[in-house]
Amino acid sequence: xxxxxxxxxxxxxxxxxxxxxxxxxxxxxxxxxxxxxxxxxxxxxxxxxxxxxxxxxxxxxxxxxxxxxxxxxxxxxxxxxxxxxxxxxxxxxxxx
Numbered sequence: 001x002x003x004x005x006x007x008x009x010x011x012x013x014x015x016x017x018x019x020x021x022x023x024x025x026x027x028x029x030x031x032x033x034x035x036x037x038x039x040x041x042x043x044x045x046x047x048x049x050x051x052x053x054x055x056x057x058x059x060x061x062x063x064x065x066x067x068x069x070x071x072x073x074x075x076x077x078x079x080x081x082x083x084x085x086x087x088x089x090x091x092x093x094x095x096x
Contacts, residue, residue, distance in 0.1 A: 002034045007093045012073075020067070027054050028064040029073055033089045042077070042088040 008030070016026040031054050035043045045053075051061040065087065068074040075088040 002037060004030075004033070005091065005094065007091075008033070011093075022064065022067055024054075024056055024060045025064040025067045027056070028061060029068055029089065032074065032087050036087075036089050042075075042086045044084055044086040046084050 012029070013026055016029070017023045028050065031050075032043055035045075035053075047058050047062045047065070050065070051058045054061065056064075065074060065076065065085070069076045072092055073090050075090055077086045077088070078084075
C-alpha cells in the first residue's frame with residue numbers, strides 16, 4: 001500500500017488541480033512518488049515511459065515534469081543533454 005502524506009491529498013491536489021489547473025502534474029507527482037517509494041531511490045525514466053505508465057501523452061508528461069521541477073516538487077538530474085532524466089520526489093512541507 002502506498003503511504004501518501006495527508007498534505008498531498010489535502011493541499012497539493014487542490015493547489016495543482018484547482019489553482020494551477022494542471023491535473024496531469026498531480027498524476028505525475030503521485031506516480032513518481034509511488035515508484036520512488038517502491039524502488040527506494042530516485043526514478044530514472046524517459047518521458048515516453050512515464051507517459052505510457054500513467055496513460056498520458058509524452059508532451060503532457062514532459063510539461064508536467066517541468067512544472068513540478070519549477071514548483072520544487074521534483075529534483076531532476078540529467079548527466080547530459082540527451083540523457084534520460086532521474087526524478088527525486090521532493091516534500092518541501094516536511095522537515096527532513
